[in-house]
Amino acid sequence: xxxxxxxxxxxxxxxxxxxxxxxxxxxxxxxxxxxxxxxxxxxxxxxxxxxxxxxxxxxxxxxxxxxxxxxxxxxxxxxxxxxxxxxxxxxxxxxxxxxxxxxxxxxxxxxxxx
Amino acid sequence: xxxxxxxxxxxxxxxxxxxxxxxxxxxxxxxxxxxxxxxxxxxxxxxxxxxxxxxxxxxxxxxxxxxxxxxxxxxxxxxxxxxxxxxxxxxxxxxxxxxxxxxxxxxxxxxxxxxx
Numbered sequence: 001x002x003x004x005x006x007x008x009x010x011x012x013x014x015x016x017x018x019x020x021x022x023x024x025x026x027x028x029x030x031x032x033x034x035x036x037x038x039x040x041x042x043x044x045x046x047x048x049x050x051x052x053x054x055x056x057x058x059x060x061x062x063x064x065x066x067x068x069x070x071x072x073x074x075x076x077x078x079x080x081x082x083x084x085x086x087x088x089x090x091x092x093x094x095x096x097x098x099x100x101x102x103x104x105x106x107x108x109x110x111x112x113x114x
Numbered sequence: 115x116x117x118x119x120x121x122x123x124x125x126x127x128x129x130x131x132x133x134x135x136x137x138x139x140x141x142x143x144x145x146x147x148x149x150x151x152x153x154x155x156x157x158x159x160x161x162x163x164x165x166x167x168x169x170x171x172x173x174x175x176x177x178x179x180x181x182x183x184x185x186x187x188x189x190x191x192x193x194x195x196x197x198x199x200x201x202x203x204x205x206x207x208x209x210x211x212x213x214x215x216x217x218x219x220x221x222x223x224x225x226x227x228x229x230x
Binding site: 035040041042043044045048088090101102103104105106107 | 147156159172206219220221223
């Protein structure tokens, strides 16, 4: 069945780059997403990539997609303490489907040490 | 523009009771989705409503139901509550203008439900 997997924890020092990895199983997904969740808050969409792209850059964020290996990564350059949060990878939907049924990973908790 | 709002933010119920959660989407958004977030299972899709019709449904028992009103506001109901229903329930809205999934989902802060 559909599944999205991520490592649970990542710790980096302020100013370093963070790389959060994700693997997914549904090759029919149209888009892959990265969401951020801060304590006590809902999810904030950070960025997304269309499934036929290899890379997308948005300011400090770089998304890399290896469709053959079904591997997605999010790189945060110059990581700041404010980036400390849980990051969720999500896939979906099938082309032509509604966006409502995203499949999420369990989230990677990023801790940034000053 | 106001974001997605969910009420109440916190709720405590006992087993066997029922509960209704409310979600007001961003103005102009026609699609509302509901997700359950627990430490063990993570984020799981419950259902999606568009123009008052349920368009997608996740793998949850019939105790979980929802509806959408003509103003796009949505409610979800859980009957005969179980301890395992304790979770953060998140609502997300999107304009649903496009069928290719390019609409962005905006999430509310969630309702924290505790079942005792």
